[in-house]
Amino acid sequence: QVHSQGRARSSLRFPGQNSINHPEVLNFRIQLESKELIIHLERNEGLIASSFTETHYLQDGTDISLSRNHTGHCYYHGHVQGYSGSTASLSTCSSLRGLITFENNTFILEPMTNETNAYKLFPVENLKGTWGPCGSHHSTSALAAENRLPPPSQTWARRHKRETLKMTKYVELVIVADNREFQRQGKDLEKVKQRLIEIANHVDKFYRPLNIRIVLVGVEVWNDIDKCSISQDPFTSLHEFLDWRKMKLLPRKSHDNAQLISGVYFQGTTIGMAPIMSMCTAEQSGGIVMDHSDSPLGAAVTLAHELGHNFGMNHDTLERGCGCSVAADKGGCIMNPSTGFPFPMVFSSCSKKDLEISLEKGVGMCLFNLPEVKQSFGGQKCGNGYVEQGEECDCGEPEECLNLCCNATTCTLKPDAVCAHGLCCEDCQLKPAGTACRDSSNSCDLPEFCTGASPHCPANVYLHDGHACQGVDGYCYNGICQTHEQQCVTLWGPGRWLPPVGAEQWGWGARSVSTSITPAVDAKCGKIQCQGGASRPVIGTNAVSIETNIPLQEGGRILCRGTHVYLGDDLPDPGLVLAGTKCADGKVCLNRRCQNTSVFGVHECVMQCHQRGVCNNRKNCHCEAHWAPPFCDKFGFGGSTDSGPIRRAGEWGQHVPGSGGNPPVGNPVHPH
Template sequence: SCCVMLMAESVFGVGSMNPWHRPFYRPLSVRVALTGLEIWSDQDKIRVDKSPSDTLNRFLEWRTRELLPRLRHDNAQLIMGESFDGTTVGMASQSSMCSKDRSGGVNVDHLVSVLGVASTIAHELGHNLGMNHDTADRRCQCQNEPRLGGCIMEPSTGFMPGQLFSSCSARDLSLSLLHGGGMCLFNVPQPEKLLGGPRCGNLYVEKGEECDCGLLDECNDPCCNATTCKLVPGAQCSSDGICCDNCKLRTGGWMCRQPLGECDLPEHCTGASPYCPPNVFLQNGEPCEEGASYCYSGVCASFNTQCQMLWGPNSTRAPSVCFSSVNKQGNKYGNCGQMPNGTYIPCPSKDVHCGRLQCQGGNDRPLLGTSAEILTTKVKFNYSDFVCRGTYFHLGDDVSDPAMVAQGTACGLGKACWNQRCQDVSLFGVDDCQSKCNGHGVCNSNKNCHCDVGWAPPDCRSTGHGGSVDSGPARAPRGTSPFLLLEAETGGVGRHCGPIQRYPRTGPNRQDITPPTLPKHSPHTTRGISSTTNLPS
């Protein structure tokens, strides 16, 4: 039989309700909450075999098709009693935490110890969060001796499993969040959805509680009584919420979460809750970069940005002739994915911009890892010579290759990359926000209108404070607070400082431009596989 664990994660919290996660994720300020448990006692819902990659792909397809529609969660981990070929005990998709189709992993319960299984799950979850293996060339600092298990993200584990994250893991997580890899992690899971029942001291405010600051010896919240999980006299809220200041609720309209980029949206305190509203962002397929690109999972990254992440700040996108020349070859240096048997797929002409990323300039070596193979191609086009640079990564036994063109990248007029194919952007189900929001807002990831300042949700038809039903009012009602956000009165989503963010209403208009998303994971199902944890042979 198999077991499916459903989890919701949040960043900037501390601790976890799950005892086996407490020592693991607490130092990284990540909370992991168990929101569901499904036991396959009658029959397996997917075919489980000796191939970890095939089993992972089938599980993730089942999760997308069957599980997500009925149970909301951020991540799912399959725990199975059967073993894989070789010494592999776990596998997951790299940097895929907030993706609909890749956020999950498969884990073998090898019956050595509960701690061993917990460490494996923490390892695979780490890959989902963007952590790479702690290899010797990275010179990671681990505060745990090898004889005591070392650190969680090491490529293989001994009989004593790792129980701490290294300095490299903390750095990887920070970079992943900085580049939009955690767009779903800025909300606190609903307490009534957690398994295990309410318990004072687990850091979640559950039924019958007014606050929860952890156990008595770890609580440092002056607004909360750790023994009773009740607010102290005179307090309106506990200080664990960003919309609580000195035990008093902040006025509605205070910006509690700034946009992380062009495709993200700000959230504001509501005036009724100490917590910032759950994170929302522009709907997938919304134009960005002045109409030259598309938003996907809250990120808009141009080809230049992707190249700079690989080759450094002086790298730029290579001409289209480079993509065509390299990606039609159908080898590991240029392809549009792999067949189940591992054979590389040559890119058809229409899909060449969705294969392996081609760049110019930059550093001599890629910034990621030391195991990259570099392919330099010289091509001649219209009497000009071009030098294209691509790379193939082998970051671990099955860590995904970050040098493939990102999901959601524009590949032509009204087209975007999806599963390494150039497809119509209508695939993302883009709502017509001009009419839906009456020309005064944009559609967010929940398909609701985020109104410009001066217009009221839900449809931006009447005057109001802006924002959305999901993210709070964009500014405080007049006269309720001396603090005003700096926002343009002419529309657009404002920020505390810097230029006003404007959202283009037209799509990509140049055939040779292909932007957004930083490669979170290889879009193709077989190459989006990340980590393997190995037992000693």
């Protein structure tokens, strides 16, 4: 038993993180004042991917990466029996510890110091820690303004929103602990690794209601020295970490997002920072988190907040009027600008809306691929909902299985069934090759089609960086079509437009982020200038209007309107032109400079497609409807080696979106 605010003994034995003896299901009782609570836990299968590695360093700087071969881990999710809406997120690695929430109250369960099998349960308000805000103190974002604007195609947008939100997103996450964190945890390598996984377990619990799963693909501990400069300046530390991630971590470890857990106390009151709308990008998909609490829960809440910024979520400021299901005195919602007592663990209506709009714009293009779990660190088990090695299907426990194609007891297909799961499985049979299974989400995305050989929709692909957007005057960058016009709407609302040609010579972005004068060729990559729109910026009370009357060569004057918006150091100023925005024919803004799209290598990639297709982000040709990959030089069914064929046999009317190519003369060759 475990008693609140006191000592108690437990008959439970915890064999350690590396043991195989952690049960799949665990029940235990807690005596809380006059209540006896029964906690039901199930091991969080799928938390840790098959590619999961643990990395640390030798004294000479050599990195050591280990792959776990365990059949079970020690991280659990669950609930309090008999209490609707209750949650539990605990670990049993070396002892029982974690959080339990019921009746709008959150409690921390921890082992007693210097006691064997003795535990304490106390309100989260009593937890020791350092509290403060995210690096952004005032954030009413560009996305909040966009919420009021109808999309170009209402019907398409509604359909795509339903499909995108319905699909589970998987964030393949790496968590890194810096050297100061290693020291603060007693230089105990296993303790630090365990703490990082426990943080991920909590974050996964927070994001599940949004249909987002956190899949840990790696933890890394800088036990010798920091691999980049980490200081008390959070802004500098963030950019140092993001640069290290891009240059060092990404080439050796495939992942979607990386977060640094730091033992350094950042200056001021900042406890975390992350760029907004940066998920899946090589440059900025990550953040930094100060480990500000004795419990891993503190860092988990901050990490969830910074990850929210990566997803495009902004702070829940009063002026946004966000709906939160938890009262402020009970913790409020995760995207509150400042973290305090108790911990927030849910997302607000504003966060959900921000997420919807980000996904519609193409943010998070890498998240729709199911990570490999056939050799899951979580262990194999028929009934856990994951199709693992040796299983034909898995629809959960027999009492909860609703799949008509799968035998829940044996995890095998029923007679005459060919498949049981996947977007390309219907009525227990494979859909024909060429059946659309994932529509393009924006002008830079490509659709995917069933292959006829697999029940699963192919992994998401999109247009190569530097490709012309489909139907929009711009260029693709990280799967999104950035335009000046779109950014002017974001800043000033409907009714805005760009200054006439020639106005840029008088100061369209006349200064970059630094104080030096920007060359004329780079003018469109600094502060964006707009005309018209609302009387003041629509993105919040902290936006400052910068207006300039510009004389035109042909006579007359125009009013150019720029803005400066303070969102804090961790969020970019939306008054600056976004990277990837078209600045001239064949050129885009990169690092505040107008650069040729040739830097992306898109022209070389397109050349191999024989003018009958486009190039995707994997540098493969996506062919028109009547030409075959990989080079669109032979008759076929279109598509790419990544996306599947774009039409079925006998169909002649489908084309690559925006291609407009003509079908070849003669009959197509059927693939074998």
